Amino acid sequence: MDELLSRRGLRTPFLRIAKDGAVVDPKRFTTSGGAGAEIADQVSSDAVLRLFADGSTVVLQGLHRLWPPLIEFADQLAADLGHPTQVNAYITPPSSRGFSPHYDVHDVFVLQVAGEKHWTIHEPVLRDPLRTQPWNDRATQVAAAAEGEPVIDAVLRPGDVLYLPRGFLHAATALGEISAHLTIGIHSVTRWGAAESALDLVRTLAAADPTLRGSLPLGLDLGDPDSVRDDVAGVIAGLQDWLGRLDPAEVADRLRASTWAQVRPEPVAPLAQSAAAAALTPETVLRLRRRLRCSLRDAPDGRVTLLAGRRSHSFPGTVREALAALLSTGELKVGDLPGMDAADRTALARRLITESIATVPDAGPRRWGA
Numbered sequence: 001m002d003e004l005l006s007r008r009g010l011r012t013p014f015l016r017i018a019k020d021g022a023v024v025d026p027k028r029f030t031t032s033g034g035a036g037a038e039i040a041d042q043v044s045s046d047a048v049l050r051l052f053a054d055g056s057t058v059v060l061q062g063l064h065r066l067w068p069p070l071i072e073f074a075d076q077l078a079a080d081l082g083h084p085t086q087v088n089a090y091i092t093p094p095s096s097r098g099f100s101p102h103y104d105v106h107d108v109f110v111l112q113v114a115g116e117k118h119w120t121i122h123e124p125v126l127r128d129p130l131r132t133q134p135w136n137d138r139a140t141q142v143a144a145a146a147e148g149e150p151v152i153d154a155v156l157r158p159g160d161v162l163y164l165p166r167g168f169l170h171a172a173t174a175l176g177e178i179s180a181h182l183t184i185g186i187h188s189v190t191r192w193g194a195a196e197s198a199l200d201l202v203r204t205l206a207a208a209d210p211t212l213r214g215s216l217p218l219g220l221d222l223g224d225p226d227s228v229r230d231d232v233a234g235v236i237a238g239l240q241d242w243l244g245r246l247d248p249a250e251v252a253d254r255l256r257a258s259t260w261a262q263v264r265p266e267p268v269a270p271l272a273q274s275a276a277a278a279a280l281t282p283e284t285v286l287r288l289r290r291r292l293r294c295s296l297r298d299a300p301d302g303r304v305t306l307l308a309g310r311r312s313h314s315f316p317g318t319v320r321e322a323l324a325a326l327l328s329t330g331e332l333k334v335g336d337l338p339g340m341d342a343a344d345r346t347a348l349a350r351r352l353i354t355e356s357i358a359t360v361p362d363a364g365p366r367r368w369g370a
Contacts, residue, residue: 001091001180004060004067006045009033014066015043016059017051021100024056052091057098060089063182065264070182075264077184079291084262086185092117092174101146101171102135107186108164112156115179117172121152124167130192135169145169156181189259197254198246206242256295261310265292268356269363276363277353280346282335286326286358294327294357296320308357319348326358 004010017024029047032038052058060066064074064087078085086106092098094115103124110119125141126133135142146169155175156162164170166188206212212235221227266289276284288294295307304320306313315323321339326332337345352358 001058001060001089005043005048005058008066009037010043010060010066011039012041012043014060014062015048016061017048017056018059018098019051019054019056020097024051052093055093055096057090057092057096059098060091063087063089071267074184075266075291078263081186083189084187084259086187088183088185089180090183091178091180092172094174094177094179097171097173099171101142101169103129103142103167103169104164104185105129105131105134105166107166107188109184109186110156110162110164111182111184112158112160112162113180113182114158115177116155116157116175117179117181118155118175119152119162119170119172120146120150121164122146122148122150122169124169127167128190129167130190142169146171187262189255193258194251194255197258198243198251201246201251201254202239202242205245206239209238209242212238256307257310260293260307263291263293263309265309266290266359268359272363273353273356273359276360277350280334280349282333282342282345284334284349284360285331285362286334286337286349286352287331287361288326289357289359292357296323296327306357308355311355313355313357315348319344322348326352331361 005015012026012030015026015029017029026041029044029051030041031044031047032040033042048058063070064085065071070087074085074087090098092115101120101122103126122145125138125145129135151168152162154162156172216228216231268289292309293307294309297305297307298317298320299305299314302317304315304317304323306315306323319340322337322345325336325338334345334349335342337348340348349358353360
């Protein structure tokens, strides 16, 4: 924690600070980094020290993008669960509380790693809340519910794990020493996500309907709902008709695209991989980028489309066998890519590397002299 706060050039919003339910203004703990690093929202370690000593909780956000062991852990967990993940850390001074009772709009695993923290959990005021239904929209209900009998009242110690389904109210107070825990957030792919994908597709398709694109009558009075009731009823009927025409597979594909866009595959070393792509031989090993979600589709024009994470790549149909083999095995030598001559194998391998679809596993980051 100290290394991240003092030596990594951390910037907001990767850090939040809170005390007794109130979030501290970032201007109180950020500043310029000095000569050559004048960006003004960099974390000031001495300001963090003062606030922490005064009882504030330090929240390191997005650790699944900052700290290598947690990058690996969160990415692998997302691959296992099929739902995007995130990792935050909460460090609270002794006998202090950072946040008032609240709920999260994603599932959470709390991993206690240092010190002890007293947790109280209450039943939801809204079960399975969506991301558009945050707790502060129901602050009065949350505060009232938190006064009732908790369903869990427990102290977490190092090694303990607590699971909080989205919507459950929770608050925690550190006990006699500094307390640190990780929260593993699981951003569940929901049926409402599928509904949003369907509605987005209807919006796209229905725009081709000339009736729905037509203007309302001249002289209309929108202050009188009855004056446009028939037109609105026609619009609703038209949208219902388009909704009935939807292909579930196309809706599912939109849901896939929006979900895959939130999941980060294995990071690549740009310089090392670029050098490896320029020095390919038949013995060079290609490895499918770990945790990159991939799907191979045949296109109507005879080409093939490789869906890879948030991106889509078009290839000539002649490389389909080679792509399918790499996706199936996960790892192949360049010379073993099937269905192609040597020059085409090299060209395909180079594109797969530069597009960050595959990596050369022994081409890791290098340390260079001054």
